[in-house]
Amino acid sequence: MKGRVLVVDDDTALAEMLGIVLRGEGFEPSFVADGDKALAAFRETKPDLVLLDLMLPGRDGIEVCRLIRAESGVPIVMLTAKSDTVDVVVGLESGADDYIVKPFKPKELVARIRARLRRSEEPAPEQLAIGDLVIDVAGHSVKREGQSIALTPLEFDLLVALARKPWQVFTREVLLEQVWGYRHAADTRLVNVHVQRLRSKVEKDPERPEIVVTVRGVGYKAGPS
Amino acid sequence: MSRDSAASAPGESGVRSGRPVGRKVTGSRWGRVLEGGLLQGGVQGSPVLRLFMRWVRRPLLPVMRLWRRNIQLKIVVTTLLMSLGVVLLLGFVVIGQVRNGLLDAKVKASQSQATGGFSVAKQKADAAVTANGDDGSSADGRPSKNVSQWMNDLVVSLSSGGQGAFDVVTLSSTVAGNGGAGRGPRSSGDVDPTVSIPEDLRARVDSNTMAAQSYTRVVYKDGKESQAALVIGKQVLDPNGDAYQLYYLFPLTQEEKSLSLVKGTLATAGLFVVVLLGAIAWLVVRQVVTPVRMAAGIAERLSAGRLQERMKVTGEDDIARLGEAFNKMAQNLQLKIQQLEDLSRMQRRFVSDVSHELRTPLTTVRMAADVIHDARVDFDPVTARSAELLADQLDRFETLLADLLEISRFDAGAAALEAEAIDLREVVRRVVSGAEPLAERKGSQIRVVGDQQPVVAEADARRVERVLRNLVVNAVEHGDGKEVVVKLATAGGAVAIAVRDYGVGLKPGEATRVFSRFWRADPARARTTGGTGLGLSIALEDARLHGGWLQAWGEPGGGSQFRLTLPRTADEPLRGSPIPLEPMDSRRNRGLNDAGLPSGGGDKLATVPMQGAGGKAAPPMQRTSVVPRMAGASPTADPTALPGNGARVVPRPSGPVRRPDDMPAAGAERSMQERGRDGGGPEELGQAEPEELGQGEAFRGR
Numbered sequence A: 001m002k003g004r005v006l007v008v009d010d011d012t013a014l015a016e017m018l019g020i021v022l023r024g025e026g027f028e029p030s031f032v033a034d035g036d037k038a039l040a041a042f043r044e045t046k047p048d049l050v051l052l053d054l055m056l057p058g059r060d061g062i063e064v065c066r067l068i069r070a071e072s073g074v075p076i077v078m079l080t081a082k083s084d085t086v087d088v089v090v091g092l093e094s095g096a097d098d099y100i101v102k103p104f105k106p107k108e109l110v111a112r113i114r115a116r117l118r119r120s121e122e123p124a125p126e127q128l129a130i131g132d133l134v135i136d137v138a139g140h141s142v143k144r145e146g147q148s149i150a151l152t153p154l155e156f157d158l159l160v161a162l163a164r165k166p167w168q169v170f171t172r173e174v175l176l177e178q179v180w181g182y183r184h185a186a187d188t189r190l191v192n193v194h195v196q197r198l199r200s201k202v203e204k205d206p207e208r209p210e211i212v213v214t215v216r217g218v219g220y221k222a223g224p225s
Numbered sequence B: 001m002s003r004d005s006a007a008s009a010p011g012e013s014g015v016r017s018g019r020p021v022g023r024k025v026t027g028s029r030w031g032r033v034l035e036g037g038l039l040q041g042g043v044q045g046s047p048v049l050r051l052f053m054r055w056v057r058r059p060l061l062p063v064m065r066l067w068r069r070n071i072q073l074k075i076v077v078t079t080l081l082m083s084l085g086v087v088l089l090l091g092f093v094v095i096g097q098v099r100n101g102l103l104d105a106k107v108k109a110s111q112s113q114a115t116g117g118f119s120v121a122k123q124k125a126d127a128a129v130t131a132n133g134d135d136g137s138s139a140d141g142r143p144s145k146n147v148s149q150w151m152n153d154l155v156v157s158l159s160s161g162g163q164g165a166f167d168v169v170t171l172s173s174t175v176a177g178n179g180g181a182g183r184g185p186r187s188s189g190d191v192d193p194t195v196s197i198p199e200d201l202r203a204r205v206d207s208n209t210m211a212a213q214s215y216t217r218v219v220y221k222d223g224k225e226s227q228a229a230l231v232i233g234k235q236v237l238d239p240n241g242d243a244y245q246l247y248y249l250f251p252l253t254q255e256e257k258s259l260s261l262v263k264g265t266l267a268t269a270g271l272f273v274v275v276l277l278g279a280i281a282w283l284v285v286r287q288v289v290t291p292v293r294m295a296a297g298i299a300e301r302l303s304a305g306r307l308q309e310r311m312k313v314t315g316e317d318d319i320a321r322l323g324e325a326f327n328k329m330a331q332n333l334q335l336k337i338q339q340l341e342d343l344s345r346m347q348r349r350f351v352s353d354v355s356h357e358l359r360t361p362l363t364t365v366r367m368a369a370d371v372i373h374d375a376r377v378d379f380d381p382v383t384a385r386s387a388e389l390l391a392d393q394l395d396r397f398e399t400l401l402a403d404l405l406e407i408s409r410f411d412a413g414a415a416a417l418e419a420e421a422i423d424l425r426e427v428v429r430r431v432v433s434g435a436e437p438l439a440e441r442k443g444s445q446i447r448v449v450g451d452q453q454p455v456v457a458e459a460d461a462r463r464v465e466r467v468l469r470n471l472v473v474n475a476v477e478h479g480d481g482k483e484v485v486v487k488l489a490t491a492g493g494a495v496a497i498a499v500r501d502y503g504v505g506l507k508p509g510e511a512t513r514v515f516s517r518f519w520r521a522d523p524a525r526a527r528t529t530g531g532t533g534l535g536l537s538i539a540l541e542d543a544r545l546h547g548g549w550l551q552a553w554g555e556p557g558g559g560s561q562f563r564l565t566l567p568r569t570a571d572e573p574l575r576g577s578p579i580p581l582e583p584m585d586s587r588r589n590r591g592l593n594d595a596g597l598p599s600g601g602g603d604k605l606a607t608v609p610m611q612g613a614g615g616k617a618a619p620p621m622q623r624t625s626v627v628p629r630m631a632g633a634s635p636t637a638d639p640t641a642l643p644g645n646g647a648r649v650v651p652r653p654s655g656p657v658r659r660p661d662d663m664p665a666a667g668a669e670r671s672m673q674e675r676g677r678d679g680g681g682p683e684e685l686g687q688a689e690p691e692e693l694g695q696g697e698a699f700r701g702r
Helices: A012-024 A035-045 A061-071 A085-093 A106-121 A153-164 A172-180 A189-202 B002-013 B015-038 B047-069 B071-131 B141-160 B199-207 B253-303 B318-374 B381-411 B424-442 B461-477 B535-545 B587-595 B600-607 B609-616 B627-631 B665-678 B682-701
Strands: A004-008 A028-032 A049-053 A076-080 A098-101 A127-130 A133-136 A141-144 A147-149 A212-215 A219-222 B167-172 B212-218 B227-237 B243-251 B420-423 B446-449 B456-459 B484-491 B494-501 B549-555 B559-567
Touching: A004 A012, A004 A035, A012 A028, A012 A106, A012 B318, A028 A035, A035 A061, A049 A061, A049 A106, A061 A076, A061 A085, A076 A085, A076 A106, A085 A098, A085 A189, A098 A106, A106 B318, A127 A153, A133 A153, A153 A172, A153 A189, A153 A219, A172 A189, A172 A219, A189 A212, A189 A219, B047 B071, B071 B141, B071 B212, B071 B227, B071 B243, B071 B253, B141 B167, B199 B212, B199 B227, B199 B243, B212 B243, B227 B253, B253 B318, B318 B381, B381 B535, B420 B424, B420 B461, B424 B446, B424 B456, B424 B461, B424 B484, B424 B494, B456 B461, B456 B559, B461 B484, B461 B494, B461 B535, B461 B559, B535 B549, B535 B559
Parallel strands: A004 A028, A004 A049, A049 A076, A076 A098, B446 B484
Antiparallel strands: A127 A133, A133 A141, A141 A147, A212 A219, B167 B243, B212 B227, B227 B243, B420 B456, B484 B494, B494 B559, B549 B559
């Protein structure tokens, strides 16, 4: 299992500790401490996953996250000391796939990293349709009338999970388990934000979603295909 | 006037909130006015009358409300009524003066005319006497005929002087013995002589020889309309020396016309004056009321949070001063609020920064400790144990830090509710499955009751889950390995979840104290599980944030029940809870049922859950000695005292009950201190109050 992880954190002690833990789990960590240099380091190391501290000198984590997301769909896990909704949502909206609140246990961190990396190991040829979208699961592409829509791997997974069972209403907890791979319910805000982001990409009118429909009081389901 | 309206403005703007009081006062005043004349004293006795009054008053109610609420209407109507009164008074005075003036002139002119006429009549009579001197005295039949003719001539000649200006009437004297002799009534101008001359005037004319006058109505024989007139009469002698009555009738047509003209003019002028005064009052009041209303409206908007609203100020008059003062107030208010907001933001910022600064090193420590912990098998026993302790205490430290931050977020008002419709059964299921491992270890079983139907409420799932996890874990931990029951219910606008355990329970008075920060049930007892002492405080804050209640009940040795009540839709005030705070299987309820006593209190609880909290507090029936003393206090559970906090609401017992002998005074003092420390929202106050009650309960418990 490949596991190059780019750690973007200004706290050297924490970065070193992260390095120890990650190496212990068989990952190959590389480090950058400055937000301004993060993007360059990202291009250089081409990591499979980015661990990104939200508070950084120079460019802050949100900005770095946006820049990385602009050129790659690589999984980004945010490290944040703030668990306030606003901070979390801002981080997720800037493109992070997941977040983990400090202080975290090493096992929890590793579990989340593995969950994010795991998905790339299961390609199965499959064609799905939802609304006017055509999803090629193996080819990892979504098309509307021949036009392909760029989605991050996580958004893609979310869409596929919904599209595979269009008759089923998914609770946020179920989605967390299926898409993020968390056995124990983490934070349903993750789901909310990512559904918003997915909608902003695949819906014709994100205000009136037709692909990913909210079922009030329960969760989400795929729109009629 | 400006003071008047200024004073009424707050009342007007506050009508919504203050309505009940205001209505009562004015309403009763109106009622008194209405009933005062009609049924003084009879109101109490007769329900029929009261019903009738209500029936009469009902259609008036909107008018009365308008009257109460609209100062402009009040002032305009008052002005109208008062000016109407003044105009009427003035009108009467003026008309009276004019009438007197007109009549005086007429009377003088008429009197001289009549005096002239009377002397002419006398002269004619004298002339006739001398002309008939030779034969007049001898014959008895002739003279009467002559006199009759003479009279006719006299009337004609007299009345010819003033055609239309007056009429002349002769009547025979009514004095006895003077009658007959063919002297019937005569009149000029078709006047009906007998009807037109009043009887009392005739009597007066007969009684002396002076001229007498009176007012009358002239009646005409030819059907002409009767007229008011002045009549002057005198007894005159005819040529025969017999007395007859000669009357001059002066119709007051002209004067009446003038008077009615004056009346008409006055009425028109008065009407105009009244209407114009009303209009002026309306305009003037509007000038004052408009700014006041504007101020009221802006004050309302200010209080609704639109702090940038200001009054428009023009000129330098009192109204402008009001506006300036108002604006200054708004400005200061805005400034203060902004300062507070800044402060709160800074506080939040500080908390967030501290959190970040603390958490980053803590994360490193935590990870290091875990690495060491994982490698402990390679260490010698002492180091290995140290690694275990380090990891365990780090866990505790972490939770404590997290809880502290959460509490400080609440204190800073930074906690935000993310409410959406959720099925609480899901939350309960998650919490219960999360608590299963602990329950297994403790050997207790968690049973969920009332989850057949969806229990949906607008709530923040994360917070509700946190509250429930806390309650369930607490119940399992303090449950002595006995069953833990989680009960769900929904009714009215509220949903409730109660967690019941059968463990050590709560000592009297502890039911409120469990929610205090860092409070411990028994300091002497070893802390087996690593709670922070903040769990229930946070849970209480979470419940409050929802506008809900978190309350506790417990009896020593009989277990406890914690009840979370949430409004079904956010922003809806709670009025009661679907689950009674004291469970049906409490020792007291069972005792009641066994004793077969009328379970008045219990029934009340079941039907009115909110009162239930109060009613439940009614003392156990077996302790009959306390019952009579409590009886006075228990039925008056004040619903408004029901706070959204952890306190069970108990009607405040009267003095002797509250300060029992075996209750150390220190307890009361401490509760005072706690109250002081908690600081002042009304909720805190509410919390403190039941605390005292808790002490009353303590007494009963012993």
